[in-house]
Structure formats: structure tokens, C-alpha cells
Amino acid sequence: xxxxxxxxxxxxxxxxxxxxxxxxxxxxxxxxxxxxxxxxxxxxxxxxxxxxxxxxxxxxxxxxxxxxxxxxxxxxxxxxxxxxxxxxxxxxxxxxxxxxxxxxxxxxxxxxxxxxxxxxxxxxxxxxxxxxxxxxxxxxxxxxxxxxxxxxxxxxxxxxxxxxxxxxxxxxxxxxxxxxxxxxxxxxxxxxxxxxxxxxxxxxxxxxxxxxxxxxxxxxxxxxxxxxxx
Numbered sequence: 149x150x151x152x153x154x155x156x157x158x159x160x161x162x163x164x165x166x167x168x169x170x171x172x173x174x175x176x177x178x179x180x181x182x183x184x185x186x187x188x189x190x191x192x193x194x195x196x197x198x199x200x201x202x203x204x205x206x207x208x209x210x211x212x213x214x215x216x217x218x219x220x221x222x223x224x225x226x227x228x229x230x231x232x233x234x235x236x237x238x239x240x241x242x243x244x245x246x247x248x249x250x251x252x253x254x255x256x257x258x259x260x261x262x263x264x265x266x267x268x269x270x271x272x273x274x275x276x277x278x279x280x281x282x283x284x285x286x287x288x289x290x291x292x293x294x295x296x297x298x299x300x301x302x303x304x305x306x307x308x309x310x311x312x313x314x315x316x317x318x319x320x321x322x323x324x325x326x327x328x329x330x331x332x333x334x335x336x337x338x339x340x341x342x343x344x345x346x347x348x349x350x351x352x353x354x355x356x357x358x359x360x361x362x363x364x365x366x367x368x369x370x371x372x373x374x375x376x377x378x
Contacts, residue, residue, distance in 0.1 A: 169369035171203035171211075175326070177361020179219045184351040185243045185338045186223030186233070191327060193360050195220040201363075208262040208270065212254070213277070219249040221357050223338055236349070243349070245338045247286055249357060251330075253308060255279025265316050265367060277310035277328065287336045291344045306330040306357075320367045327360040 178193025199217035225242025261273040312326030337355040
């Protein structure tokens with residue numbers, strides 16, 4: 149009896165460890181920010197950004213994913229949709245900023261359809277992405293004299309959700325198109341802050357940043373159960 153239980157556990161463990169498919173890949177795309185400065189469009193990439201990721205496929209419907217992203221963001225009131233933003237600030241020319249976000253995210257990718265590169269008819273699917281992200285960014289802590297500021301870096305978290313479409317490209321390679329929306333719990337990604345009088349523009353809404361991109365993915369496994377027969 150004990151021997152039978154051991155065999156069952158061994159077979160189950162082997163199937164879990166060796167019967168999965170892994171993916172590595174890279175994204176190239178663009179970022180945009182929504183907050184107190186500049187445009188308020190949620191999908192309007194204006195800075196080149198990139199990311200690298202690793203996936204552990206649980207089954208043809210779901211995968212765990214870990215991603216590192218390098219995300220420059222910028223905003224300029226000159227591009228805003230309202231006259232108020234375009235003409236506020238010193239000399240009526242509005243505010244502008246540039247910042248860089250370094251992000252690590254983990255989450256679950258859920259496919260609407262079964263995704264299996266080895267099975268005709270199952271080589272493409274739309275998907276949704278739910279993640280938790282930790283990110284690092286620069287902020288202004290004080291103004292030591294007019295227009296001269298002290299910058300520091302800070303770690304925070306964001307709740308990213310995303311949508312995408314992926315499909316087989318050739319052999320073990322696939323591609324995806326994806327947009328992710330990050331809601332942060334911070335209001336100073338654009339350097340505006342109530343702690344510095346000249347940067348206090350009276351807004352309290354939290355900042356967002358978005359990433360829209362194209363990825364190339366390589367699939368592998370032992371055995372490559374989703375890529376046989378390519």
C-alpha cells in the first residue's frame with residue numbers, strides 16, 4: 149500500500165515538474181502616464197519602453213508570469229486637452245516632467261481559449277492579465293532654492309491589469325500584443341507634491357502609468373508537451 153502511494157505521488161510530481169511548458173520573451177513598446185500633468189488619454193504611448201518576462205504554464209488556460217519592465221514616463225501640459233492645463237504654471241506655459249520607473253511584477257495570465265502551439269486551432273487566444281507590481285521611481289522631497297530641488301527614490305506598489313492577444317509565429321516562437329494599466333497609490337510620479345509650495349497644484353488623485361507593446365516569445369519544456377509536432 150505504501151509503495152502504491154509513493155508511486156502515485158512520484159508520477160504526479162513528475163507530471164507537474166516535467167510536463168509543463170515554459171516561456172521566455174521580451175516586450176518592446178511605449179508608455180504613457182495619466183495624472184496631474186499633460187494628457188488624460190489612458191492609451192497614448194509617448195516614450196519607448198521595454199520588458200523581459202518568464203512564464204510557467206499551468207495548463208492551456210493559465211500561466212504564472214514574472215516580468216521586469218523599464219518604463220520611462222513623461223507629461224507636458226502643452227499637450228493637454230484643456231486650456232486650463234496648457235496655460236497654468238509659471239509664465240502661463242504649464243508644467244512638464246520626465247521620470248523613469250523600474251518595475252517587477254508577478255501575476256496570472258488567463259487565456260479565453262485553450263492555447264497549445266502543437267494543436268491546430270489552439271494556437272491563438274485573447275487573454276487577460278492580473279498582477280501585483282513593485283516599482284521604483286524618483287520624486288522631489290524639497291526645494292532648496294527657487295527651481296533647485298532635492299530628488300530621492302522610492303519603492304511602491306501598483307495594481308496592474310492588462311489585456312492582450314497572442315498567437316503562434318513559427319516553430320516554438322509566438323508573438324503577443326498587450327496593453328497594461330497600472331493604478332498606483334502615489335501622487336508624485338510627476339513631481340507635484342503638497343510638500344513643496346511651487347509644486348503644489350492642488351490635486352490629490354493617484355497617478356496611473358500604462359504600457360502598450362509587442363512581444364516575441366520562445367516556448368520550451370521537458371518534455372515540450374505544448375510544442376510537439378511543430
